[in-house]
Amino acid sequence: MSIAYLNGVWQPAEEARVSVLDRGFLFGDGVYEVIPVFNGRVFAEDRHLARMARSLGQTGIKPPMPNDCWKHLFAEGIRRVGEASAVLYVQITRGVSRVRSHNYQNEEPTVLVLASGWPEYEQRPHDVVTMEDFRWSRADIKATSLVASGMIRNGAIADGYDDAILIRDGKVTEASASNVFIALDGMIVTPPASRYLLHGITRAVVIELAAAHGLPLQEREITHAELMAANEVWLTSTTHEVWPVASIDRCKVGSGEPGPLTNQVNSLYQAYKRSQTASSVM
Ligand SMILES: Cc1ncc(COP(=O)(O)O)c(C=O)c1O
Numbered sequence: 001m002s003i004a005y006l007n008g009v010w011q012p013a014e015e016a017r018v019s020v021l022d023r024g025f026l027f028g029d030g031v032y033e034v035i036p037v038f039n040g041r042v043f044a045e046d047r048h049l050a051r052m053a054r055s056l057g058q059t060g061i062k063p064p065m066p067n068d069c070w071k072h073l074f075a076e077g078i079r080r081v082g083e084a085s086a087v088l089y090v091q092i093t094r095g096v097s098r099v100r101s102h103n104y105q106n107e108e109p110t111v112l113v114l115a116s117g118w119p120e121y122e123q124r125p126h127d128v129v130t131m132e133d134f135r136w137s138r139a140d141i142k143a144t145s146l147v148a149s150g151m152i153r154n155g156a157i158a159d160g161y162d163d164a165i166l167i168r169d170g171k172v173t174e175a176s177a178s179n180v181f182i183a184l185d186g187m188i189v190t191p192p193a194s195r196y197l198l199h200g201i202t203r204a205v206v207i208e209l210a211a212a213h214g215l216p217l218q219e220r221e222i223t224h225a226e227l228m229a230a231n232e233v234w235l236t237s238t239t240h241e242v243w244p245v246a247s248i249d250r251c252k253v254g255s256g257e258p259g260p261l262t263n264q265v266n267s268l269y270q271a272y273k274r275s276q277t278a279s280s281v282m
Contacts, residue, residue, distance in 0.1 A: 003080045005073060005113040010080060013114055022110055024093025026100055028145030030110075031055035034238050035074065036118070037086040038277040042074050047201045052090065055142045061094050064109045077115030085118035087239070091144060121239045125246035125258060126162040130224060131155070133166035133173045133196070140195045152176045163235075165227065165248065168196055172222040178237035179203040180222070182230035183261040188217040189226070202236035202269070209268040215261070232259035234266075241273075242266040 002013035023029035035048045042048075049067050056063050065073075074088055091114075095107030135148040153176040156164040165180055166173045172180055174197040181190045181203075188210055193199045210217040227233065233245040233253045242265050244258035253259075258266075 001081070002114050002116040003077060005077060005111070005115075007111055010076070013116075016112070018093075018110055018112075019096045021098070021100065022093055022096045023107065024091070024110060024144060026097075027102075028143070028147070029059075029061075030091055030093030030144040031059060031061060031142050032089065032091040032144050033142060035088040035090060036238050037074075037078055037088060038084070038118075038273060039279065040078060040084050041277040042071075042078070042088070043273060043277050044201050044205065045071065045074070047204065051142060051199065051201065052092075056092065058138070058141050059094075059143065060104075061092060062109050064092060064111045073113055077113050081115040081117060083117040087116055087118055089114040089116070093144070123240065123243060125244040125256070126235070127160075127247045127250075128163045128165050128175065128245055129156050129159060129161040130167050130227070130249055131164040133168040135166070138195055139173065139197050140193070140199055142198060149176050165233075165245075167224055170224055172224070172227050173197045174200075175235050178235035178240060178243065180227075181206065181234050181236065181265075182222060182227060183232035183259060184226060184230050186216065188215060188261060188265075189222055190217070190219055191222055192219040200236055200238075202238055202241060205272060206236055206242065206265055206269060209272055210265065213268060215264070230254075232262050234258075234262045242269050 004011055004013040004016040006016040033048045033052045036043045049070055077088055078086055091112040093110040095109045097105045097107055131152060152164050163175050165175050172191055174180055179200040181188055191197060207217060228248060231254050235243045244262045245253050246256045247253060
């Protein structure tokens with residue numbers, strides 16, 4: 001069951017409607033966040049709000065409300081959905097135009113919060129293919145225009161893979177909806193945060209946890225050859241968390257099973273998540 005908050009009104013998601021003149025509909029002109037809720041508490045709320053503010057700033061969409069109002073709205077969504085584990089999908093479009101035009105018309109943003117129970121996301125190791133990153137060069141903005149990502153993910157699936165790891169100018173950027181980490185000769189490596197990849201919240205948490213627990217980690221470019229030679233590869237995202245890759249381009253990564261660093265990082269992430277969403281944490 002999903003509950004929608006649309007421009008001030010809570011309603012069943014299937015009943016929520018927007019105008020065909022909404023720039024989100026006509027141009028994919030909007031930004032979004034996917035925010036997890038565990039134990040009835042929003043995980044990494046301030047980080048998601050900060051990234052959303054950045055996406056709004058970069059696209060020049062008016063910020064619809066201050067952070068304390070967002071937090072209140074999220075709490076209300078959690079209350080209405082009535083499940084301890086939930087996911088909040090937040091989308092802000094530039095709003096409804098008077099006429100279809102590339103020119104902005106001082107629209108008022110359209111605000112959608114979809115609150116749903118946490119779906120069981122698949123965690124099995126994934127078989128991925130490498131593919132040219134043909135998306136736009138502002139992948140750091142969490143924009144709703146995801147046609148390229150859909151083509152990439154579904155192209156990979158049509159060819160018998162689970163997902164694709166993207167390569168731009170010979171270097172790994174990210175996967176279709178997650179960030180990439182490799183372990184190579186005991187060193188964890190992930191591509192640096194740039195305009196070519198989303199600055200994932202899970203990525204940032206993993207980097208901080210590695211530093212706090214003395215795991216060697218570098219943020220630097222990864223070549224296609226290094227990716228193929230890696231002992232371990234994992235993906236990170238809010239919904240799949242720390243997620244092992246079994247094979248790349250039909251070649252096994254290590255033994256094909258999650259490796260020791262993948263398991264260690266996953267344990268650290270799970271423990272951190274529990275600590276941040278325990279009942280005593282406000
Ligand atoms: C392209 C892309 N990269 C990375 C991520 C991971 O980001 P996060 O950890 O904030 O969920 C996502 C999440 O949806 C994504 O779409």
